[in-house]
Amino acid sequence: MRLIGVDVGGTFTDIIYCDTDTGAVAVNKVSTTPGDPSQGVMAGLLALCTAEGIAPASISTVLHGTTTATNAVLEGKGARAGMVTNAGFRDVLHIGRHQRVEHYSIRQDLPWQSRPLIARRHRKTVRGRLVPPVGAELEPLDEDGVRTAAAELAAEGVESVAVCFLFSYLDARHEDRAAAILREAMPGAFVTTSSAVSPQFREFERFTTAALAAFVGPVVRRYVERLAVALKGAGLTGELRIMASNGGVATAATVAEKPALTLLSGLAAGVLGGAAIGARAGRRRLITFDIGGTSADIGIVRDGVVTETDARSTAIAGFPLLMPMIDVHTIGAGGGSIAYRDRGGAFRVGPRSAGAVPGPVAYGRGGTEPTVTDANLVLGRLDAGDALAGGLRLDAEAARRAVSAFAASMGLGVEAAAAGILAVIDSNMANAVRSRTVQKGIDPRDFALVAFGGAGPLHGAAVAAMLEIPEVIVPPFPGLTSAMGLLTTDLRYDAVRTQFGTSGDVDLARLTADLDALEAGLAEQFRADRIAAEAVSYERSGDLRYMGQGYELRISLPPGPLGTVEIGMVWSRFHAAHAAEYGHAFPDGAIEIVNVRVAGTGRTPKFVPPAPPSGGSLADATIRTGPCWFTVEGRLAPVPTPFYRRAALPAGVAVAGPAIVLQPDSTTVVPPGAAATVDEAGNLVITLPSPRLRP
């Protein structure tokens, strides 16, 4: 089977091809075309096919990671959206949780007030009310009111509508009926309901998720349709699948209907790519560490399973998002992060970034403030003579001048300032990893760090040392790991329903029936996607908390009917998970089930990385030896350091640090005391000395 993965990033569009039968692999990297990303996708894809002599019609599946939805939100360029909601609750989206973003600010803005997803004039209210605990109808839906709202919205030029009623997660009938009326009255409009997008309690978060879906819906639908037409036109008649935020892919038709699935898809592919690399290296506990120009994205893989966020920890551009998501922790730390002296005289690095434009000073594109990349260059860890991806050459003198000016303002020497920039940014990254490990009861010393993205391999070993992580894995194509991740995905759909129940008083029959119904709904979806039933598997879970708490923990549920034995096991798992996560359990506390979930996976053929070239010697791989600055035994000093070409490194031969390994899409630093070996899968595996290097 022939697969193509296409990942659209802010600067580059990465394309990777593989034939799962022969193991053949080819890659391509082209500039992203921000106006219409499908142009860059098509150009890169067809160029790769031509260069490799691949017939477009022989491609069975194109797997695509897109930031269309994300960018529409970040840039505020979504559809003119409307809303139909309960009388008395017109401003749920505007009031939010009545909390300010900043404690200590008079002049702050609240994104949901200053940049509303749906303007108040387009938020229409109608009578009708359901009430808990089961969604009984207190007041019938005012259908004429919905028709009036539809007429007004149509007249106002609204092209998409979110229907958001209180307690719709208990019973969707009012939302469904209103949506039907709206669809009839507004043909061509994108109409969605909060219960279809995410049937979970907490109205601000659910309504906002539905509003996000309405905001991006028409934009995503147009993009997917345009790309599908372009692919067909170019003879790519295989299936188009789109990466979703939950770490699976969805068919183009599903995404057109549920665009909110893709709101954070760009980040998910990287974690999956890192997880696949780790699995190939035989590691089941991984920290994925994806660093680009602006951000560091961190994911956790436990026992081979990618960690998901809990329902209350996800947001995009300040808007909460109640969707199943891979847990990716993003901080503003990357190669473009700017070092500066703040108004109080303190040493700061990031989160402000020079980005791709103007980029670091060394890029010579107008950047004037020193960045992390410039610091790496000053310390000799990047090779100015070696062109970066896209043919860019680095200006070492300019970088040194910029770092030097900053160093003077801090009263430091130029190399000390450069090493300080790296120490601060690495420590910020290590803190970010701690927040996802140590703070959740996970010991990072049991994990391997998978370092990728353009800048991940530059920082991976230093960050691992701070956390006493013993091993860093650098994939064969660090800069293409996200695209490769696309080729390791399965079709995946999630279903969730809020269903309160308390230990000692749970309606097990109803709970089982709910789970069965969720599973049946997913089975229907897989049938529509023409996935054979035997390739589909389901996992059940629940969101549980102690009665009275406000945050839930995800606990796996056994398949099949829930009896007293099974539910007893679930309670024990919850106590244990609570103790692991927070360091404390309340063994006598009553437990409340809040949501039940089913995740369905439809397995598809995967990418198999090729074996690395065998033979060769370190001598063949050596480019030169030059001075690099490292801190050894507390002293920062230049150390003679060999530079190797990654493609020529022989497998199974240890490279002693210090060493720098160069390849077109990234540079790997092997610090003094560490050693690196290319493994059978072509990964560069760095082992770190213990105890740790710093302080």
Place this chain on the structure above:
Amino acid sequence: MTHAEPVKTRVDPVTAAVIQGALENIAVEMGHKLMRMSYSSIIRESEDFGAALTDATGRQLCECRMSTPLQSGPIPGYVRGILRTLERRGETLHPGDVVMHNDPYGGASHGPDVGFCVPVFRGDRLIGFSVTTAHHLDIGALAPGSCGIVDAVDTYAEGLQFKAIKVFDRGTRNAAVWHMLRDNIRASDLVVGDMEAQIKAAEIGAARYLALVETWGLDTVDAAYEDLLDYSERLMRDAIRALPDGTYRATTHIDGYLDDPDPARRDLPLAVAITVEGDAITVDLTGTAPQLPDKPINMPLEGTVDCAIWLTLRSILLDSADYGPIPQNSGLTRPITIVAPRGTLANPIFPAPVIARFCPGNQLADTVMKALAQVVPHQVSAGIGNLRVVAFSGLQEGRHWVHMEIMEGSYGGRHGRDGLDAVDTLYANTRNNPVEDIESHLPLRVERYELRTDAAAAGEWRGGIGTVREFTFLADGGFSLEGDGHRYAPWGFDGGADGFTASLKLVTAAGEEVALPSKVPYHKARAGDRLVSLGPSGGGYGDPARRDVEAVRDDVRDGLISAGTARDGYPAAMGTDAGSPPIRAGAAPLTSP
């Protein structure tokens, strides 16, 4: 303002940055775990809690950015109060101790905000404290709930008083204390569960702080935070130095007890005189009303008045929208001196009651802003709408249920932008409770929660808009309220109109309407009774004649103000023929403010 020369520091700037990041990470973890483990919605949803580390003398090293300012801010005072109390009693601290404290005359903010303090020892040397504070639903006062205890006659009537009580002594649980807590507090399952969560979160902070000290050495960590204190102080002094020397005065009024026959309990002035002299500020509260000896709206100087002043000054002078995050530590307060005559509302004498000091404290913060508005008009908002706190309660099968709801206010207009609508203001920053959570767990129905109509103060930049909220009791129960701002509207600034007052009424099941003042002691309610609250709207900023015509029309299109109100408030913009402006298809992008 900027220093050309490198700043003199004790440790190198890189180490300082790394240690600062680690300290903040610890405080965030403490808060994260506390809010996720806790039971009552006032902590987990409203986020009315604090988490911080201090040094061995109580100077704050870092605070959790999720916590609310009025909880983290007082933590140094808690520690100092504990240390003073222990010294007076001749007690000492040991590893394994956990100290409970809520003494409002000993640094605590007020009785319901109970602090749990874990001393951090390295060997047998005390090196700091890890502290969590949180607002508890009930603290054993005269009526259910820990807000709206507006008729407590002295601190003894406010509930249990804990003055440096060791709930764990060298690792051993002090069982008698825990029995007393369970026996004297309503809804004690929730409250005691929350207290245990506080202790666990504080212990985590203590362990992390010790690990940090082991990694870097105590001398380096000590020196790094001395540098951090200097750093915060330097920023504050630089900002003060940029202000012209002089004295700037303002007075606002709180309602007091509007239905009280005694005029001495109504219409009480809060007076502020800010004197800027070089790089220091003195805030003098002389002229503020005398204390009320038997009504609990007196404000403890330490824990309420000082926090209100510090937090307002930093929010204006070091606005984080402009400065980015600045470590909240004791260095920020070094340049500020507070003068508060004893026996006034702002410095009451024990045992004058203080439990309902929340609203006057925030009004004091607003008064500080009003005084500073004369010097830095572009950095302030017009008058804020103050918050109100309501407690709902009842008995179900012989057990109490208690629910607290903090009802938001709004900001006044600001230079270049309208006021924030429907938010917590100044020294509070809590969250509301989801309607779907309230109705799923309590015998209450929320009938309405949206912005008020025709209650936006006119100005070049209009005031933020308050909310209307309606709650119906589904079972017999009761409620109490502590609020303010029912008589005094938020001040307009520089030609902007004054804002709108708040109000509260009870509509009984029989349809009778009862207007209520801003302070309501425990009041019985029957099933079917409905409580209707209008929240305050902040003042307008600048001459309404200068408001952008399209902004006025947008507010009309959005149904925030009627066409008639627009004509009255903005005659210049609307003219006489404005009518009801049509919504134009294809008009300005939806995302414009």
